[in-house]
Amino acid sequence: MEAEEIPVLPRGVRLHYDHIREIWVLLAPERAVTLDAVGHAILSEVDGERSFGEITQKLAEKFNAPVDLIMQDSAGFLGALRARRFLDVSS
């Protein structure tokens, strides 16, 4: 994932708070992916407008962590979602 690329959740993929299990999940076609706090934080910033660079910059400030580390972790997480067609990317 490049800094200028813009991630977006495609139609049919959405964040959902599971009140029964008290966790965040990503609902996708015939799948439900359990999200940890980090995964939820990353996806909460994905709005289809801001770039990967902008999102990770904001997360670095929010969590007071090095931006390189945030970029690396986020790229791995979003890349896995992209491979499953749960995330689209435009540039």
Added chain:
Amino acid sequence: MTTAKTAPPPIAMLAELTHRCPLSCPYCSNPIEMALQEAELSTETWTRVFQEAADLGVLQLHLSGGEPASRRDLTDLIAAAQKAGLYTNLITSGIGLSEKRLRDLDAAGLDHIQLSLQGTDAAMADEIGGYRGGFDRKMKVADWITKIGFPLTLNAVLHRRNLHQLPDMLKMAETMGARRIEVATVQFHGWALKNRDALMPTLEQAKETTRIVTEARLRLKGRLVIDYVSADYHSKYPKRCMGGWGSTGLNVTPDGQVLPCHAAQTIPHLTFDRVQDRPLADIWYNGSAFNAYRGTDWMAEPCKSCDRKTVDFGGCRCQAMALVGDASATDPVCQKSPHNAALQAQANTHAAHDRASFFYRSAPGKTPAPTE
């Protein structure tokens, strides 16, 4: 209500809205004894069941049948499920859907469509579905689905007669813009069990299918996701059926029976509760059918001491019942089963029936009017 929570809450529910269907595929997973139209649950009852499912922890609702589009209240049912907070997936052949109806489903909040594929041309698809014109109609429906923008999964059901069309099926999925294709080799339950001579793939076909899928997954990475259900009788280990009995999913039949899996009615000593009589959560946690094969306590050898027992949970209970006559036996697909060698031989015999014809599923219809 007491709910001794012996299991986690279910993630998915399959709502079999009706057993009616314009197609009559010889591998239909519906039971041989189908529910009649007048026994089908009402819109109001399904609406209540969807809310009970959401309150129980179900996230994914699969609306299936038969052909779910045969229900005139399909749009109302999708709207009710959406209101309950469920992710809605319509499993359809496309027959019975018009562009107008699809737009209504869109407005009602339908999340995703799984469209079945019987073949890549009318000659093949219509022969398998037993419905002339079905393929052409399906292609129109696929166009409308794409135009409206629903996320689409193609469900390609494969067997000896159409396995050679797999490469074209993958191309079709790409052309349609499907995000996912399910490459599902027929599993032998329901009507398929009667059609093993006509449907059983050869061992060579099973191997070739795995090769094609492996190659296509690499080639199409990030474009098309391929879910693969391999040829069961030719496998070394059984499938983790339903993710483990009573652990992740439940089925509701058109007349309201709640099943741990779609074929569970073939196990004669099980009794099933109905949504009309008992709350869904009580059925899930305390129903006798759900607790019959939950976990591993019910297992005998070779499952009991096997290191894979929580990997595949001994495979499919219904298959053990159908092929070995004992629902608590190891699924004979497992190479550790004492019945495995016989099953392999049986598979090869079925696969060698070159000219076996289809035994089509019949329609449930209505009770004939009494004659005077």
